Amino acid sequence: MFFGKKPLSETLLNALIQQVADFYQLPANSVKNWFSQNKQQLEIHLPFAAKTDVEQLQTELQQILLEHDEHKVSLAFHTQIKRLQTKRPAIKGSGNIIAVSSGKGGVGKSATAVNLAFALMQQGAKVGILDADIYGPSVPIMLGNKAASPASEYGKIMQPIEAHGIVANSIGYLVPEDDAAVWRGPMASKALQQLLNETEWPDLDYLILDMPPGTGDIQLTLAQNLPVAAAVVVTTPQDLALADATKGIAMFDKVDVPVLGIIENMSYYLCENCGHKAHIFASQGGEKLSQKHALPLLGQLPLDLHIRQHADEGKPLLIAEPDSSISQHYREVAKSISKALYQEILHSGEAIDVLLVR
Numbered sequence: 001m002f003f004g005k006k007p008l009s010e011t012l013l014n015a016l017i018q019q020v021a022d023f024y025q026l027p028a029n030s031v032k033n034w035f036s037q038n039k040q041q042l043e044i045h046l047p048f049a050a051k052t053d054v055e056q057l058q059t060e061l062q063q064i065l066l067e068h069d070e071h072k073v074s075l076a077f078h079t080q081i082k083r084l085q086t087k088r089p090a091i092k093g094s095g096n097i098i099a100v101s102s103g104k105g106g107v108g109k110s111a112t113a114v115n116l117a118f119a120l121m122q123q124g125a126k127v128g129i130l131d132a133d134i135y136g137p138s139v140p141i142m143l144g145n146k147a148a149s150p151a152s153e154y155g156k157i158m159q160p161i162e163a164h165g166i167v168a169n170s171i172g173y174l175v176p177e178d179d180a181a182v183w184r185g186p187m188a189s190k191a192l193q194q195l196l197n198e199t200e201w202p203d204l205d206y207l208i209l210d211m212p213p214g215t216g217d218i219q220l221t222l223a224q225n226l227p228v229a230a231a232v233v234v235t236t237p238q239d240l241a242l243a244d245a246t247k248g249i250a251m252f253d254k255v256d257v258p259v260l261g262i263i264e265n266m267s268y269y270l271c272e273n274c275g276h277k278a279h280i281f282a283s284q285g286g287e288k289l290s291q292k293h294a295l296p297l298l299g300q301l302p303l304d305l306h307i308r309q310h311a312d313e314g315k316p317l318l319i320a321e322p323d324s325s326i327s328q329h330y331r332e333v334a335k336s337i338s339k340a341l342y343q344e345i346l347h348s349g350e351a352i353d354v355l356l357v358r
């Protein structure tokens, strides 16, 4: 291992590796292969989307370099996400397909899926979104491009629609809303499989699949027949939604798709004037659900006017207000999802590590 002509001491390299390992509470052995050296540059390839960690990591590593009199060495961080092997054959370019599902309609699954797609992008991943909510496709509304239509050069393979740095496809771009609304189950699931297969996804890390709400035949067929890498379940905290979320978790268990965790949406309302936190839809529901199923509670997002306004106006919150505390919260959830999927990749391979969600 050389830096230009000068070898970088093993002691120093080990100290740097240990620092990153401690940061992520991982064994140094797993972190070692994230490092590569190139002339005066030390490259660190993070295997999950965690761009918001880079600044702190950089400071910590630079401090060690300074202590070893190696201040000239520059650091470069990259995001290098692997694909989790799925039972169903992979779809070209789609990367890891993450199903965002809800047992019950109206809990904010689509708004969560869209915001998470942008949050993952802002954490450094290449992201697409497929709107599989066939009876109520809201992705085109939330991306503000309802009138767009995917170009198709050979009459078959479609180019996804680009929006603010992600790509998307939806039945909503292809057929009038009322047409899809009358499709029966088998026709709807076939149309969705086609939509996924016949889109030219541009080498993504993640494809967010905005599932139709519920746990019926269409959902089960999709979870079973598509190469879904993992799922997250969105719920509101009240009992009714939690009972349905349980069915959602059971559905993914049945088809052996790992559930990465639960997102509680509309958890509370924070009064903008007095700062009072009101638990409109009851409290701690998501927490109880996560304990019951031994799944992480990935995030608790507020009931917030800005989330609704930006979604309904077609200006994604993460793009319109990237510095808001809610956008930061979404980025934390996105990072946790990405890390949890990395954990699944480790489990599926020879190495098994413990990665705590930071």
Ligand SMILES: Nc1ncnc2c1ncn2[C@@H]1O[C@H](COP(=O)(O)OP(=O)(O)OP(=O)(O)O)[C@@H](O)[C@H]1O
Residues within 6 Å of the ligand: 102, 104, 105, 106, 107, 108, 109, 110, 111, 112, 133, 136, 138, 212, 213, 265, 266, 301, 302, 303, 304, 305, 307, 308, 309, 311, 312
């Ligand atoms: N945390 C939130 N705060 C405020 N409004 C929200 C929040 N999450 C979602 N909404 C709004 O609630 C409405 C329903 O959300 P959304 O369409 O995402 O739900 P859904 O679960 O996907 O619904 P469906 O099951 O009918 O597809 C939308 O107007 C959306 O903007």
